Amino acid sequence: MKSRRQGAILEIVDHEPLHSQEQLRRRLARQGFEATQATLSRDIKELGLVKRASDGAYQRPTPPMMPAGGTVSALSRAVTEFVTGVDRVQHMIVLRTGPGQAHAAAIAIDRAQLPEVVGTIAGDDTILVIARDVRGARALADRLAGLIQL
Numbered sequence: 754m755k756s757r758r759q760g761a762i763l764e765i766v767d768h769e770p771l772h773s774q775e776q777l778r779r780r781l782a783r784q785g786f787e788a789t790q791a792t793l794s795r796d797i798k799e800l801g802l803v804k805r806a807s808d809g810a811y812q813r814p815t816p817p818m819m820p821a822g823g824t825v826s827a828l829s830r831a832v833t834e835f836v837t838g839v840d841r842v843q844h845m846i847v848l849r850t851g852p853g854q855a856h857a858a859a860i861a862i863d864r865a866q867l868p869e870v871v872g873t874i875a876g877d878d879t880i881l882v883i884a885r886d887v888r889g890a891r892a893l894a895d896r897l898a899g900l901i902q903l
Contacts, residue, residue, distance in 0.1 A: 831861030
């Protein structure tokens, strides 16, 4: 439920200006997601949402605002905290997480902009990482497995 709610939050802030958590809560309720202010506050923090200077609406952080090494360390933290298993098949890597944690880990992978990664797809407790080639997938799978010390 958390990953679906957070996905809905990202979709909403990408398409309409929301200036308060209450506006976001009402908009989510229209989509069938009931959430408290505390839950929304945690979601906003986990998703890294910031307010635009121009109008105060929530938005995703822009890449130039992130510190250069910050995305790689954020990736290491997310993998260490959320990922419980790594499996590779050809140029694809399947990552297992706890329930509701896949979305946050996938965001960290996407934000790290790793050259070997084409993209990710996150479910509730599973992430599919598509690598550019088998060699890159093997190296990335080994690196991620090393972080969680399988």
